[in-house]
Amino acid sequence: MPELRRDPVVGRWVIVAPERADRPHALLRSEPDPDDEDGCPFCPGNEPMTPPELLVRRAQGSQPNRPGWTLRVVPNRFPALRTEERMTRSATGLYDSMAGVGAHEVIIETAEHGRALPQQTAAEVQELLRAAQERMLDLSRDVRLRSALFFKNSGWAAGSTLSHPHSQLLALPVVPLELQEELSGARGHFDEKERCIFCDVVAQEARERSRVVLETDGFIAFVPWAARSPFEVWVLPREHRSNFEQSSPAELAGLAQAIRLALRKLDLALERPAYNFYLHTLPLREPAAEWYHWHVEVKPVLTLQGGFEWGSGFFINPTPPEEAAAFLRQTEA
Amino acid sequence: MPELRRDPVVGRWVIVAPERADRPHALLRSEPDPDDEDGCPFCPGNEPMTPPELLVRRAQGSQPNRPGWTLRVVPNRFPALRTEERMTRSATGLYDSMAGVGAHEVIIETAEHGRALPQQTAAEVQELLRAAQERMLDLSRDVRLRSALFFKNSGWAAGSTLSHPHSQLLALPVVPLELQEELSGARGHFDEKERCIFCDVVAQEARERSRVVLETDGFIAFVPWAARSPFEVWVLPREHRSNFEQSSPAELAGLAQAIRLALRKLDLALERPAYNFYLHTLPLREPAAEWYHWHVEVKPVLTLQGGFEWGSGFFINPTPPEEAAAFLRQTEA
Numbered sequence: 311m312p313e314l315r316r317d318p319v320v321g322r323w324v325i326v327a328p329e330r331a332d333r334p335h336a337l338l339r340s341e342p343d344p345d346d347e348d349g350c351p352f353c354p355g356n357e358p359m360t361p362p363e364l365l366v367r368r369a370q371g372s373q374p375n376r377p378g379w380t381l382r383v384v385p386n387r388f389p390a391l392r393t394e395e396r397m398t399r400s401a402t403g404l405y406d407s408m409a410g411v412g413a414h415e416v417i418i419e420t421a422e423h424g425r426a427l428p429q430q431t432a433a434e435v436q437e438l439l440r441a442a443q444e445r446m447l448d449l450s451r452d453v454r455l456r457s458a459l460f461f462k463n464s465g466w467a468a469g470s471t472l473s474h475p476h477s478q479l480l481a482l483p484v485v486p487l488e489l490q491e492e493l494s495g496a497r498g499h500f501d502e503k504e505r506c507i508f509c510d511v512v513a514q515e516a517r518e519r520s521r522v523v524l525e526t527d528g529f530i531a532f533v534p535w536a537a538r539s540p541f542e543v544w545v546l547p548r549e550h551r552s553n554f555e556q557s558s559p560a561e562l563a564g565l566a567q568a569i570r571l572a573l574r575k576l577d578l579a580l581e582r583p584a585y586n587f588y589l590h591t592l593p594l595r596e597p598a599a600e601w602y603h604w605h606v607e608v609k610p611v612l613t614l615q616g617g618f619e620w621g622s623g624f625f626i627n628p629t630p631p632e633e634a635a636a637f638l639r640q641t642e643a
Numbered sequence: 644m645p646e647l648r649r650d651p652v653v654g655r656w657v658i659v660a661p662e663r664a665d666r667p668h669a670l671l672r673s674e675p676d677p678d679d680e681d682g683c684p685f686c687p688g689n690e691p692m693t694p695p696e697l698l699v700r701r702a703q704g705s706q707p708n709r710p711g712w713t714l715r716v717v718p719n720r721f722p723a724l725r726t727e728e729r730m731t732r733s734a735t736g737l738y739d740s741m742a743g744v745g746a747h748e749v750i751i752e753t754a755e756h757g758r759a760l761p762q763q764t765a766a767e768v769q770e771l772l773r774a775a776q777e778r779m780l781d782l783s784r785d786v787r788l789r790s791a792l793f794f795k796n797s798g799w800a801a802g803s804t805l806s807h808p809h810s811q812l813l814a815l816p817v818v819p820l821e822l823q824e825e826l827s828g829a830r831g832h833f834d835e836k837e838r839c840i841f842c843d844v845v846a847q848e849a850r851e852r853s854r855v856v857l858e859t860d861g862f863i864a865f866v867p868w869a870a871r872s873p874f875e876v877w878v879l880p881r882e883h884r885s886n887f888e889q890s891s892p893a894e895l896a897g898l899a900q901a902i903r904l905a906l907r908k909l910d911l912a913l914e915r916p917a918y919n920f921y922l923h924t925l926p927l928r929e930p931a932a933e934w935y936h937w938h939v940e941v942k943p944v945l946t947l948q949g950g951f952e953w954g955s956g957f958f959i960n961p962t963p964p965e966e967a968a969a970f971l972r973q974t975e976a
Contacts, residue, residue: 317869319828319840320821323957324869330961390951390959403847404840405868461950469949480951487956488653495652507652507737514736535738536650536657588954609953616802617794618723618813620942621921623820624656626723628663 312391312410314483322487325410327390351387352418352474360384364415364448365441381437382418383445383479389414390480397454397483411454413481417441423474426582427464428573430475436559436566438477442589443562445479446555450594455481457489457593460554465584467611485593492590493602500601508603509550516548521635523575528561529568533631533638540612540629541580541638543572546605554591554604569606574643576610583610645724645743647816655820658743660723684720685751685807693717697748697781698774714770715751716778716812722747723813730787730816744787746814750774756807759915760797761906763808769892769899771810775922776895778812779888783927788814790822790926793887798917800944818926825923826935833934841936842883849881854968856908861894862901866964866971873945873962874913874971876905879938887924887937902939907976909943916943 312327351359354377362375365383372378391412398409419438420430427435442460449455462477463470485493499507512530515521521532523543531545545568547561557565569587576583591604619625645660684692687710695708698716705711724745731742752771753763760768775793782791795810796803818826832840845863848855854865856876864878878901880894890898902920909916924937952958 315869317867318844319832320824321828322869322871324871325957325959326963327959327961328963328966330959403851404843405847459951459954461954463949463951467947469947469952478951480955482955482957486954488954489956491653491956495654499652510737511651514738518736534650536648536655538655538657586950586953588950590954607954609950614800614802615948616796617919617921617942618792618811619802620919621792621794621819621821621923621940622813622815623822623824624658624815626658626660626663628660630659630661633661 311395312389314408314410316406316408318404318406323484325390327388327410330388330390347423350423350472350474352382352416352472352476353423354379354421357382360387360416360418365444367437367441377421380421380434381441383441384416384418386414386416386478391482393452408483411483413449413452413455413458413479415445415479417445417477417479419475419477426475427462428570428577430570432563432567432570435570436562439557439562439566439569440559442477442479443555443557446481446594449479449481450555452481453595454483455594457482457485459486459489459588461586461588463586465582465611468584468586470584481594489590489593493592496602506550506601506603508546508605512546512548512603520632523635523638524568524571526564526567526571528564531568531572533635535631537627537631537634538625539609539627541576541583541610541634542631543576543608543638544605545569545572545608546603550600551604552592552599552602553596554589556598565606569608571643572608572638575638575641576608578643579637579641580610580612583612585610644728645722647741647743649739649741651737651739656817658723660721660743663721663723680756683756683805683807685749685805685809686756687712687754690715693720693749693751698777700770700774710754713754713767714774716774717749717751719747719749719811724815726785741816744816746782746785746788746791746812748778748812750778750810750812752808752810759808760795761903761910763903765896765900765903768903769895772890772895772899772902773892775810775812776888776890779814779927782812782814783888785814786928787816788927790815790818792819792822792921794919794921796919798915798944801917801919803917814927822923822926826925829935839883839934839936841879841938845879845881845936853965856968856971857901857904859897859900859904861897864901864905866968868964870960870964870967871958872942872960874909874916874943874967875964876909876941876971877938878902878905878941879936883933884937885925885932885935886929887922889931898939902941904976905941905971908971908974909941911976912970912974913943913945916945918943 357375367381368379395409395411458481515532523531587608690708700714701712724743728742728744791814848865856864920941
């Protein structure tokens with residue numbers, strides 16, 4: 311059973327999930343395995359290899375957990391957290407722990423094994439975002455869950471073990487450190503200046519233009535000023551929006567266009583790099599806030615984290631954000 | 644010229660170092676390059692391939708920057724930071740930056756290309772630690788430098804681009820976030836309880852024993868309660884010590900034994916994994932403190948960081964620390 315443990319000095323939480331050791335390739339070996347389409351648990355015909363569907367888009371008349379779908383959401387077979395756990399908390403001397411209550415779901419984006427996200431249509435990407443939104447709204451009814459992270463790992467170096475296009479959703483019983491730091495930084499700025507710091511960033515980027523990658527209906531994508539890794543791209547709604555779950559269909563369409571175009575540019579410019587993206591939004595059930603602004607962060611995996619990065623929390627980026635942005639702007643995708 | 648940039652929301656610093664893009668393999672490709680002993684800049688005879696020695700152990704009568712040495716410290720050819728920069732700070736709208744003032748040095752641990760750290764003698768490992776100590780004492784005379792991180796990347800997946808055994812030292816004009824968080828966590832504990840939290844951790848580990856890996860003269864190594872990755876091992880002096888630079892030769896000997904034995908066990912148990920280690924100690928020139936305790940953190944690279952880890956700051960560890968410790972305890976090294 312998964313367990314959450316807290317580091318007593320820095321307060322960082324870790325999920326100890328022994329079940330995940332059973333999955334194939336749980337521990338890193340030097341090379342990725344060859345792609346195996348026959349045994350792919352996400353391909354049509356192999357539905358019995360996954361737990362039953364939580365959400366599905368399928369042709370009228372087709373049977374649940376059978377072929378005929380275009381998108382499926384299923385529980386992760388090797389979940390990092392489980393909704394079935396009872397919520398318990400305990401301490402042993404200095405050390406705190408918590409039962410691994412949460413949810414870990416997989417969004418299978420398409421029935422086609424080789425149809426990577428950048429090759430999908432804007433309408434398909436919009437369906438993916440709509441599925442994430444729907445699942446977050448559903449999970450937010452469980453009051454034990456305090457936040458949800460929608461994310462994607464694409465490619466072996468980005469932590470993906472299956473090549474069939476999929477994204478993930480993890481709901482947690484705590485607000486994770488990275489989000490907490492953003493929330494508190496944004497709150498501090500608002501308390502001082504009565505302005506959303508992300509709106510200020512959007513305004514400065516739109517004015518300076520040197521880091522802007524693209525713009526779509528209502529969205530802007532740019533390489534952030536202090537990008538941790540080369541060609542990192544952030545996508546934000548231009549207008550102030552704090553809860554992703556409340557997005558309108560038009561907003562999801564604008565976001566889908568922006569993400570798709572950014573990924574296509576990265577694919578062309580960097581020859582299909584491995585990448586991660588994740589969505590930062592307010593914790594579940596929080597009312598709209600003037601001081602926070604949801605956004606998506608896309609990180610191609612082009613450098614490896616070494617002892618310096620682990621030990622300092624610093625990152626070394628060999629590509630100036632302005633150069634990366636100029637290169638992506640001129641890449642026709 | 645390298646530049647430090649600060650993220651305006653979370654305050655994370657990034658080093659933008661375009662010079663590093665020129666080094667071979669600056670951007671990740673899918674596989675490590677084959678080991679090339681002939682062109683190795685760290686092998687004897689190839690001294691002209693590195694900048695001149697800052698510190699060296701060599702046979703009497705041998706010439707500087709010529710063969711005959713057993714350990715060399717040289718500036719990194721592709722430094723992330725430089726001492727020659729002038730210290731300047733500036734702001735552009737919301738964004739802060741600072742000149743990339745600092746030092747980036749390489750410790751070539753041995754003249755033998757294939758003599759990896761776990762295969763070195765305890766005396767050799769002690770020489771490495773003594774070199775790090777000497778360089779830190781020397782760098783601490785530059786008042787622009789506020790902290791120094793001694794670290795090692797071993798293996799391609801750990802971010803190493805050269806296989807000849809070497810460690811690194813990076814001195815920074817700021818106290819990095821990871822260390823700041825430890826300092827403030829430890830200070831908070833001391834303010835409340837008048838005890839060093841690391842001394843409390845050592846006492847609890849020595850009492851419970853389930854996570855202890857090994858003990859040497861004056862040192863204890865254990866898998867931490869909230870290990871981020873499988874088989875992570877921390878090495879601490881048992882007695883309270885806050886400044887690594889003030890270590891006695893006997894203390895360096897005890898630490899060398901502990902690190903060497905921990906790495907030998909990891910090598911055997913996990914078939915020579917890639918790994919990182921780094922040293923956390925007080926910022927440069929700080930007087931000894933009752934509330935902080937220096938230590939070394941060793942992280943084998945067995946899992947990859949994905950979108951969940953990047954987006955949340957959480958880590959998923961599939962191997963319970965108690966199981967990892969039991970396995971390492973019984974590995975005869």
